[in-house]
Structures are given as structure tokens and as C-alpha cells.
Amino acid sequence: MPLLEVENLTKRFGGLTAVNGVSFEVNEGEIVGLIGPNGAGKTTLFHLITGILKPDSGTVKFKGEDVTGLDPYKIVNKGIARTFQVVRPFRHLPTIANVMVPCLSPRVKKKIEWLKSPERKALDMLEEVGLSDLMLEPAANVSHGDLKRLEIARALAAEPDLLLLDEPFGGLNPIETDFLIKSIQRFYLDGYTMVIVEHKLYALMKLAKRVIVLHYGEKIAEGSPKEVSKNKKVIEVYMGKVA
Amino acid sequence: MIETLITLLILGAISGAIYALLALGFSLIYGVADVINLAHGALYMLGAYMFYAFVSSFQLESLPALVLAVIFVGFTGMIIYRLFVHPVIEDVLAVLMVTLGVTLMVEQLVRLNFGGGNITVNLLQGSTEIVGVTVTTQQLLAFAVSLSLLAVLWIFIAKSKIGGAMRAVAQDREVAMLVGINTERLYMLTMALSASFAALAGILIAAYTVASPGMWSYPLTMSFAVVVLGGLGSIKGSLVGAFIVGYAEKAVTVLIPQGSYLQGLVALVVMVVVLLVRPAGLFGKRMEIER
Amino acid sequence: MVTTIIRRAYSRFATSVLDIPPRLLAFLFLLLFLFLPITRPSSRILLILISTQIMAIFAVSWDLLVGRSGQFSLGHSLFFGVGAYASALLSKQFFELPLWATIPLSMIICALVALFVGILCRRMRGSYLALVTLALPLILTVAFISLPATIAGGENGISGLPLFFPREFFIERGFNWKEALYQQYLAQYYLTLLVMFVSCYILYRIAYSKTGIILVSILDDEVASKASGINTTKYKLMAFVISGLFAGLAGSLYAHSKISEGTVGPAGTLALTVSFMPVMMTVLGGIGTIYGPILGAYIITILGEYLRVIGEWRLLIYITIVILFIVKWPTGIARYATEKFEDLQEERELEEREKKKKEKK
Numbered sequence: 001m002p003l004l005e006v007e008n009l010t011k012r013f014g015g016l017t018a019v020n021g022v023s024f025e026v027n028e029g030e031i032v033g034l035i036g037p038n039g040a041g042k043t044t045l046f047h048l049i050t051g052i053l054k055p056d057s058g059t060v061k062f063k064g065e066d067v068t069g070l071d072p073y074k075i076v077n078k079g080i081a082r083t084f085q086v087v088r089p090f091r092h093l094p095t096i097a098n099v100m101v102p103c104l105s106p107r108v109k110k111k112i113e114w115l116k117s118p119e120r121k122a123l124d125m126l127e128e129v130g131l132s133d134l135m136l137e138p139a140a141n142v143s144h145g146d147l148k149r150l151e152i153a154r155a156l157a158a159e160p161d162l163l164l165l166d167e168p169f170g171g172l173n174p175i176e177t178d179f180l181i182k183s184i185q186r187f188y189l190d191g192y193t194m195v196i197v198e199h200k201l202y203a204l205m206k207l208a209k210r211v212i213v214l215h216y217g218e219k220i221a222e223g224s225p226k227e228v229s230k231n232k233k234v235i236e237v238y239m240g241k242v243a
Numbered sequence: 244m245i246e247t248l249i250t251l252l253i254l255g256a257i258s259g260a261i262y263a264l265l266a267l268g269f270s271l272i273y274g275v276a277d278v279i280n281l282a283h284g285a286l287y288m289l290g291a292y293m294f295y296a297f298v299s300s301f302q303l304e305s306l307p308a309l310v311l312a313v314i315f316v317g318f319t320g321m322i323i324y325r326l327f328v329h330p331v332i333e334d335v336l337a338v339l340m341v342t343l344g345v346t347l348m349v350e351q352l353v354r355l356n357f358g359g360g361n362i363t364v365n366l367l368q369g370s371t372e373i374v375g376v377t378v379t380t381q382q383l384l385a386f387a388v389s390l391s392l393l394a395v396l397w398i399f400i401a402k403s404k405i406g407g408a409m410r411a412v413a414q415d416r417e418v419a420m421l422v423g424i425n426t427e428r429l430y431m432l433t434m435a436l437s438a439s440f441a442a443l444a445g446i447l448i449a450a451y452t453v454a455s456p457g458m459w460s461y462p463l464t465m466s467f468a469v470v471v472l473g474g475l476g477s478i479k480g481s482l483v484g485a486f487i488v489g490y491a492e493k494a495v496t497v498l499i500p501q502g503s504y505l506q507g508l509v510a511l512v513v514m515v516v517v518l519l520v521r522p523a524g525l526f527g528k529r530m531e532i533e534r
Numbered sequence: 535m536v537t538t539i540i541r542r543a544y545s546r547f548a549t550s551v552l553d554i555p556p557r558l559l560a561f562l563f564l565l566l567f568l569f570l571p572i573t574r575p576s577s578r579i580l581l582i583l584i585s586t587q588i589m590a591i592f593a594v595s596w597d598l599l600v601g602r603s604g605q606f607s608l609g610h611s612l613f614f615g616v617g618a619y620a621s622a623l624l625s626k627q628f629f630e631l632p633l634w635a636t637i638p639l640s641m642i643i644c645a646l647v648a649l650f651v652g653i654l655c656r657r658m659r660g661s662y663l664a665l666v667t668l669a670l671p672l673i674l675t676v677a678f679i680s681l682p683a684t685i686a687g688g689e690n691g692i693s694g695l696p697l698f699f700p701r702e703f704f705i706e707r708g709f710n711w712k713e714a715l716y717q718q719y720l721a722q723y724y725l726t727l728l729v730m731f732v733s734c735y736i737l738y739r740i741a742y743s744k745t746g747i748i749l750v751s752i753l754d755d756e757v758a759s760k761a762s763g764i765n766t767t768k769y770k771l772m773a774f775v776i777s778g779l780f781a782g783l784a785g786s787l788y789a790h791s792k793i794s795e796g797t798v799g800p801a802g803t804l805a806l807t808v809s810f811m812p813v814m815m816t817v818l819g820g821i822g823t824i825y826g827p828i829l830g831a832y833i834i835t836i837l838g839e840y841l842r843v844i845g846e847w848r849l850l851i852y853i854t855i856v857i858l859f860i861v862k863w864p865t866g867i868a869r870y871a872t873e874k875f876e877d878l879q880e881e882r883e884l885e886e887r888e889k890k891k892k893e894k895k
Contacts, residue, residue: 052757076763088758090751092822101751104744105763118744158763279661330861335660336606337860340813343608344857347807351850460806464672467665508676511669518666519654 001064003028003193004080004162009048009058011041011217018044020217021058026162026195031188033208033225034197037237041217042197043085046164050082051075062162077107081160083151085167085197089139095150096135099125102158111159125153129183145176152183163187165196169203177203205229213237251490251497257382259489260389263482265444265462266469267396268437270481273470274413276430278328279335281342283441284463285349290316290442291449291458292353295364313442320438321431329427346459354456361453364446385447392440393482400478409433461507468514474524483525488513560825567727571720580719581792586835587726588787589811591733593819593827595780596812601822602741603773604753605652606660609667610812612651612674613778615804617644617785619678622692622798625790627685633696633790640786641779648778652771671804678800691799698722698790722791729787733780734828740776741824749773750822814856820866829867 002025011019019041026032034042047053049060051072060068067075081102090098096119102108103118112121126132129149134142142150148168155163168184169177177200184207187194198204205211205225213221213234221231228234269283293315297308323345331337400406408429412419420426444462445454469488473480492509499505517524567583596610620640624631631639651670655663678686686692699721704714740746751759752766759766789798802808812827815834820826834856841852863870 050761052761072757072760073763073765076761081763082761084758084761088755088761090754090758092750092754093747097747097750100744100747101759101764102762104748106765107763154762279665327857327861336600336664339606339608339661339664340810340817341857341860343806343810343813344853344860347810348850348853348857351853355847355850460672464669471665505676505680508673511673511676515666515669515673518658518662522658522662 002026003063004049004195005059005061006045006049007059007061009045009060010056011044011048011053012056018217019048019055022214022217022219023058024212024219024222026193028161028193029188029191030193030210031184031208032195033204033211034195034214035199035201035204035211035228036214039216040214042214043166044217045214046082046166046197049075050080050164073105076102076158076160077105079107079159079161080164081155081158081162082164083148083155083166083168085170087144087147087151089142089147089150091140092138094136094138095131095142096122096126098139098150099153099157102154105158108157108159122157125157128156129153130179144171145173148172148176149180152180156187161193163192163194165194165198167197167199169198169200181206247497251493253378254497255486255490255493257378257386257489258493259486260386260393261444261448262465262469262489263393263485264389264440266466266473266481266485267393267478268440268444269466270470270473270478271409272430272433272437274478275409275433276332276412276426277416278324278332278338278430279342279467280328280434280437281339281463282323282345282349283437283466284459284461285346286316286320286438286441287445287462288353288454288456288459289319289349290445291364291454292357292362293442294446294449295357295362295454298364309443309446312446313439316442317435317439320441321435323438324431324434329430346463350456350459357456359456361455362449364449364454379451381447381451385451388443388447392443396436396440397478405429405432461510464507464514465510468510468517470524471514471522472517472524474526477524477526480524480526556825564731571723577716577719580723582835582839584719584722584726584791585793586831587723587730588784588791588793589815589835590730590828590831591787592781592784593812593815593831594734594737594824595777595784597816597821597824597827598737598741598749598780599773599777601816601824602746602753603749603770604756605655605770605773606664607667607777608664608813609669609671609809610777610781611804611806611808612667612671613644613648613781614785614788614808615671615674615800616647617641617782618789618794618798618803619686619692619785620644620782621786621789622695623686626695627687627692633698637783637786637790641782644782644785645775645779647782648774649771651778652774656767656770668806668809671809672806675800675804678804687799689800691797691802693797695789695794695796695798697792697796698725719792726787726791729783730828733783734824737776737780738824745769745772817866818856818859820869820872823866823869823872826866826869833867 004026006025007023009019009022010017022041022045024032034045036042044053048055051067051070051074054069058068059066062075062078062080065078067078090101093101099122100118103112103121108121109118112118116124123132123135126135129152131146131149131153134146139147139150148171152165152168155165165184168180172180181203184194184196188207196204196208208225211221211223211225211228212219213228213231215237220237221228221234223231265283265287269280272278272280290312293312294308297303297311298305301308303311327341327345328338331341400409408419408424411422412424412426412429416426441462449458465488469484470481471484472487473482473484488510491513492506495505495509570583571580592610592614595613596607599605599607599610617640620643621633621636624636624639625633651667655666658666679689681688683690697718699718701711701714701718704717705711709717741749748759748764748769751762751764752769756766785803788794788803790796794802811834815830816827817830818833819828819830834852837855838852859867
């Protein structure tokens with residue numbers, strides 16, 4: 001049974017159809033890439049899967065259970081965690097407290113009950129992304145690249161079965177990019193299932209085993225990175241029509 | 244029965260027009276500068292009291308006193324904006340607190356200068372009958388002035404350059420600034436306009452009721468009830484909302500026996516209900532709220 | 535045996551209180567006010583302090599709601615008023631329950647009202663929430679005034695309420711009439727001091743606990759908090775209920791203290807000025823800190839009293855000063871001071887590092 005099943009998801013905003021009948025599956029342990037030009041509906045798709053927006057039609061099934069349109073916090077507690085394209089840290093809290101928040105959710109509290117304290121788990125997550133020396137620094141003072149890593153630490157701290165990363169490489173310099181590629185490869189080996197939205201195709205193609213391409217809210221291609229990069233329609237969409 | 248309805252129709256219209264004048268000022272400064280001016284009621288009160296001061300202490304005639312009072316309060320509004328609101332305009336809570344503070348300040352000033360009791364302000368005397376309903380001349384004047392001013396304002400905003408600038412800023416502040424509109428000056432102008440309207444409404448209404456240091460409270464709640472009902476930021480909405488609230492109030496007073504004390508409640512209840520059921524109001528922008 | 539226990543207790547006390555500057559400060563503060571009556575202050579001063587102590591509870595309750603969970607309440611006088619009225623109705627108007635029963639009961643009533651309001655407002659943001667909360671006490675005021683006087687006392691409110699430690703209590707113990715009055719002030723002073731200390735301590739512990747972290751996460755970014763698996767509505771309601779509970783406590787303390795002289799009316803409990811008090815105190819003292827509002831309460835009340843000398847103009851100057859504070863130091867004195875303190879520490883650390891570098895060379 002696939003971990004995530006998205007069927008015919010559609011979302012309209014007034015006259016604009018942001019997501020139009022998108023369907024795909026994600027199996028356990030996979031890394032699936034989600035690409036497409038700006039405005040293709042990738043982030044909206046994430047919002048629909050995680051409950052931040054309610055779809056106009058279509059279903060989202062997670063581990064066989066219909067989770068369409070549930071309250072976001074409930075979906076997180078079922079095992080889907082995400083990062084945001086534009087980082088959303090808790091500015092008044094130090095980084096460790098930022099990561100502690102998901103550790104205080106019902107799901108995580110249950111999972112770590114006798115094993116470790118929320119503080120310990122938060123610290124572990126910070127170490128996982130290499131931010132432990134910024135532990136007590138208020139999030140408002142942290143650099144953008146580190147905030148991106150904080151987002152990931154926070155998502156990991158929610159003990160997810162499915163991780164949705166929305167442009168995790170956005171705004172990172174080459175060193176940070178490299179570090180993140182290695183981190184994601186490590187997560188893959190640890191068994192995390194991931195869907196990654198990304199514009200930096202070089203990084204994404206390295207990581208994803210399967211790629212889905214969206215354009216104007218519709219899925220126009222799906223396949224291995226090689227297949228997709230050779231797909232005529234995809235090239236047209238990114239490069240423009242060859243005269 | 245028909246008599247009550249006609250009374251209702253006429254009184255409601257008068258209330259509606261005056262409320263529209265008052266609420267419009269409140270709506271303007273919110274639409275243009277994103278400022279919820281809790282001192283709006285205080286400016287209304289200040290208008291009435293300044294008029295009184297000009298007439299009694301300075302022995303001026305009604306008309307010059309009125310004009311002067313309106314100008315004075317318009318100017319005061321600008322100063323309040325510049326001194327207190329401008330430094331904290333980024334922070335909504337701070338703006339609310341500061342304008343609330345200013346309101347209390349103005350109330351104190353009024354109490355100290357004019358005493359705590361009621362004051363009668365007179366413009367016109369006498370009354371007439373319209374279709375069998377007794378209406379004081381003062382009320383008629385208020386109605387006429389409000390309507391004409393509303394019309395003038397409407398044309399101003401729709402046609403004039405400054406009106407266009409206001410609409411631009413109301414739609415998208417950043418872009419308006421990029422196009423070269425001096426938002427600061429525009430805010431001050433809007434504030435002056437808003438305050439003048441409030442002051443005028445204050446004089447007109449006080450003229451057929453009384454003025455007291457606590458009189459800011461009701462117009463304030465009424466203004467934001469109207470604006471919330473009509474939709475924060477919508478001029479058309481404020482107009483419609485004003486008449487709805489005006490009629491609702493009169494209906495309560497006229498139809499429910501001994502209902503006059505409930506009048507103050509209507510605006511409040513309307514506002515709370517709207518905020519609960521449809522926060523965007525009648526004509527407000529509908530936002531897809533992130534859950 | 536006894537000496538080891540004492541020694542151990544003392545060392546625990548030393549490490550957990552004496553070594554930590556802010557806690558030490560709070561402890562000294564408590565000692566100061568505990569022993570203040572030795573100087574035999576006038577009953578007027580005691581009255582001022584009683585008022586401050588009650589207001590401090592009120593302000594801290596507001597800070598928990600606004601500064602910690604980010605729900606702008608501009609009508610906190612609603613809970614203050616409900617607390618005061620509930621206790622008044624239970625102790626005089628409808629029943630004649632003793633105060634040690636009416637006060638907890640009115641707190642519970644307030645908590646329920648707060649729950650109701652919280653549920654009402656759970657989807658509202660920022661200014662909308664502020665406007666609704668602003669309107670609620672006003673609506674209640676109209677309701678109370680309109681209801682027949684036998685129910686809610688009408689415009690003048692309910693009078694003749696029993697006060698804490700009534701004079702008779704002291705006269706029975708041998709004090710004369712005048713001295714008994716002073717003792718009453720003194721007793722109320724200690725009562726409110728104790729309640730203030732306990733309440734603020736509880737609120738402090740809540741704010742600086744893991745629950746407090748969750749509340750701040752809601753304040754900072756509710757969507758992100760939800761995305762971390764937190765049931766934000768539950769915590770927002772929790773904040774409302776706790777806040778309302780303590781605000782109601784403040785209200786009922788007010789109702790039965792010398793400040794109200796046994797009368798509870800809409801003007802003194804549900805008015806806009808009452809709503810504005812915790813706002814002023816918290817903003818002055820430092821929003822979100824929990825100890826800031828206590829500082830603010832003392833400053834504002836003492837300031838208010840000193841300005842009384844100026845006579846009629848005091849309220850005006852008072853409010854002007856407060857507004858200036860809001861404009862100049864929006865985060866409050868306590869935060870400003872802490873930030874300055876931290877800046878100084880950073881400078882000192884930098885200097886030391888420079889020194890060490892030079893020494894290495």
C-alpha cells in the first residue's frame with residue numbers, strides 16, 4: 001500500500017485554478033521530487049496535503065486513511081511533517097525551543113515517553129542538522145541558511161513518516177547546499193519518505209528517484225530524473241517552445 | 244401601524260445619514276492608513292465642545308464657530324496622528340493602545356475645562372412636520388448637511404487626484420509608494436478629513452441632544468460597528484452599514500416598548516455578531532484564511 | 535540532625551534563589567513589602583499598596599493572554615467585572631455565602647466566561663479580536679444597567695458588600711474602634727500581598743514552562759505551530775481561561791477590599807479605563823515578561839498617587855506619560871533594561887576576549 005495517495009486534487013481561488021486534478025502516489029522509503037515553473041501549484045499542493053487549505057475536490061489518503069481537509073495539526077499528528085518555502089521560525093524563542101515545540105505535540109510525546117525528554121529530543125534534532133551550538137540563540141538572530149536547517153530540524157522533530165520539504169535549498173550558498181544534500185541522503189538511509197519541491201534541479205535530480213512535473217496546476221510528466229529531463233513537454237515548459 | 248412605520252422610515256434615514264458621515268471618517272483612515280483610530284469618538288466630542296467654546300466664550304456666531312471648530316479638530320486630528328500614531332504605526336496593538344489613551348486624555352481635558360455635566364449646544368430651533376412625523380429643524384439640517392457632504396466626499400474620492408491617490412494607497416501601499424505617492428502626507432490629509440467629519444457630526448448631533456464628557460463612547464462603538472458591518476476598508480460598505488445600523492436602532496426604539504435604553508446595545512451586538520459570523524462584513528474583501 | 539536539615543535547606547535556597555539575580559531581586563522585593571508595616575505607614579499608603587497588589591494580579595493575567603499567547607484583549611475589564619459582580623451577587627445580593635466560598639466560585643464563573651469568550655474568538659485575528667473584546671464589557675455594562683436594580687444593582691451597582699476582615703473582627707480582639715480600622719487595612723494589605731505573590735508565581739511558572747513555550751509559538755506563528763502538531767485552539771482557550779480566572783480573582787478581591795468600600799458598579803469594574811489599566815501597566819513594565827506588569831503596576835499606581843498633588847490635571851498627565859512610554863519603549867521598561875543589561879554583558883565579554891588575545895601575543 002502506498003504511503004501517500006493523492007487523487008484528483010483540485011483547488012480554485014476565485015477564477016484561478018491553482019491545482020487541477022493532480023494525482024500521484026508516494027511509496028514508503030522513496031524520495032519523490034516535485035518540480036515545475038513558478039506558480040505551477042507546488043506549494044499549494046503541499047498546503048492541500050497538509051490541511052492548511054481545503055481542496056475543492058479530490059482526496060488525500062495517508063497510510064490508507066482519508067485525511068482530506070483535516071485540521072493541519074491533526075495531519076501532523078498522523079505522521080506528515082513539512083517545511084515552509086519561506087521560513088517560519090518562532091522568532092521569540094531560542095532555536096532549541098523552536099525544535100521543542102513539535103516535541104510537545106501529542107504524537108511525539110507518546111513516542112518518546114520513556115525514552116527521552118522533549119529537551120533531549122530537541123537537542124538531538126539540532127545536532128542532526130548541525131545547529132547545536134546555536135542552541136540558545138533567539139531565532140530572530142539566526143541567519144537565513146541556518147533558519148532553513150532549523151525548519152528541517154523542526155519537521156524531523158515531529159517524528160514524521162512522511163516529510164514534505166518545500167524548497168529546502170532556497171537561498172543556500174554552495175557549502176550549505178552540499179551539506180543539505182548529504183543530510184537528505186542520510187535521512188533517506190535512515191528510512192524517511194520524502195517529497196521535495198525544489199527549483200535547484202541539479203540538487204533535486206541527484207536526490208530524487210522519481211520526479212513529478214507540474215505546470216499551471218496540472219501534472220504533465222512523471223518518471224525518473226533522466227526520463228523527465230528528456231520529456232519534450234517538460235523541456236518546452238521550462239525552455240519555451242523551440243521554433 | 245403605518246404611522247410607526249413612517250416614523251421609523253424618516254428617523255432611520257436621518258440617523259443613517261449622520262452615522263454614515265461619522266463612520267466614513269473612521270473607515271477612511273482605516274482603508275488608507277490601516278489605522279483603527281479609537282480616538283474617533285473623542286474627535287467627535289471635541290468638535291461639539293469646541294463649537295460650544297467658540298460660541299459661549301468667544302461669542303462667535305453659529306456659522307463661524309462651526310467652521311472654526313471643524314478646522315480646529317481637523318488640525319488636532321493631524322497632530323494626534325503625527326505625534327502619537329505615526330511612531331507606532333507598524334504595530335497594530337500599539338496604535339490601538341495609543342489612540343485609546345488619547346481618547347481618555349481628551350475626555351479628561353474636556354472634564355477639566357467644561358465640567359462633568361451635560362451641555363446644551365444650540366444651532367437651530369424649532370421643528371417641522373414631515374408626513375405627520377415631528378422632526379426638529381436641527382435634525383433636518385443634520386440630515387441635509389450629511390447627505391451633501393457624503394456626496395461631495397464621494398465625488399472627491401472618485402474623481403480628484405488626491406482621491407485617486409487615496410484609493411491607490413488603500414489598495415496597495417508599497418506600490419503606491421513606489422509610484423511616488425507621498426504616503427505620509429496622504430495619511431495626514433486623510434486624518435484631517437476624518438477628524439473634520441467627526442467634529443461636524445459631533446456638532447450636528449449635539450445640537451439636538453446634549454454634549455457630555457462621556458459622549459465619545461457611543462459614536463466610537465457605532466462607527467466601528469458600521470464599518471465592520473460594511474466591511475473594513477469599503478466605503479460603499481460603510482454607507483450601507485450606516486443606514487442598516489441607523490434603521491436597526493430606530494426599529495428597536497420604536498418597536499420595542501421602553502426600548503430606548505437598548506439603543507446603545509444594537510451597534511455593539513451588530514458588531515459582535517458580524518465579527519463572529521462573517522468578519523469580512525458585507526462588502527469587505529474575502530480572504531482565504533489559512534487554517 | 536536538625537542542623538543538617540537546616541543547612542541543606544539553606545543551601546538549596548541559596549542556589550535556587552540567592553544566586554540568581556532576578557530571583558534574588560524578587561525575594562528582596564517580597565521581604566521589603568513583608569516588613570514594610572513595621573514603619574507604621576498611614577492607612578492611605580496601605581490602601582495604595584492594596585490597590586497596586588490587586589492591579590498587579592490583573593495586569594499579569596492580561597500579560598499571559600496577550601504577551602504570551604498573542605490574543606489581544608482590549609476588554610479585560612470584562613473578567614474583572616464578572617469576578618467582582620459574581621462575588622457581590624453571591625455574598626450579598628442573592629445569597630449570603632462567606633467570602634472564602636464566593637471568591638473561588640466567582641473565579642470559576644470567570645473561567646467559564648473566559649472559556650466562552652475564547653471559543654467565540656478562536657478564529658479571530660488581531661484587530662478583530664481586539665474590537666470584540668473591547669465591546670464585550672460595554673455590552674455587559676448596558677445589560678447590568680438595564681436589568682432591574684434588584685438583580686444587578688443598575689447604574690449604581692451593588693453596595694454594602696462584606697469586606698475582608700471587618701472591623702468587628704478586630705474589636706472582638708480588644709482593639710478600639712480607630713485601631714481596628716487600621717488593623718483592617720493591615721490585614722487586607724497582607725492578604726492581597728500574599729495572594730498577589732502566589733498568583734504571580736503561578737502565572738510565572740505557567741508562562742515559563744513548556745506550555746509557555748507552546749503559547750509563545752502560537753504568538754509568533756500560529757500556522758507554524760499547527761504545522762508542528764500543536765492543537766493551537768486548545769492552548770489558546772487554556773490561556774483565556776487561566777487569564778480570566780486570575781482577572782476574576784483580582785475583581786473579587788477588589789469588590790471586598792477597602793478600595794471599593796463595599797460597592798461594585800459598572801463604572802469601577804467594567805469601564806474602558808479599567809480595561810486600559812493592565813494594558814498601561816504591562817506595556818510600561820514589559821510585555822510578555824510576567825514580572826514586567828508587576829513593575830508597571832507599582833510604577834503606575836505610585837506615579838498616579840504622586841501626581842495627585844498636582845490636583846485635577848493628574849489623570850491627564852498620567853495618561854500622557856503612559857502614551858509617551860508606549861511610543862518610546864514599546865517593549866516596556868523591563869525588556870529595555872534586560873536588553874541593555876545583555877548588551878553590556880556582551881561588551882564585557884568582547885573586551886575580555888580582546889584582552890586574552892593580546893595576552894597570547
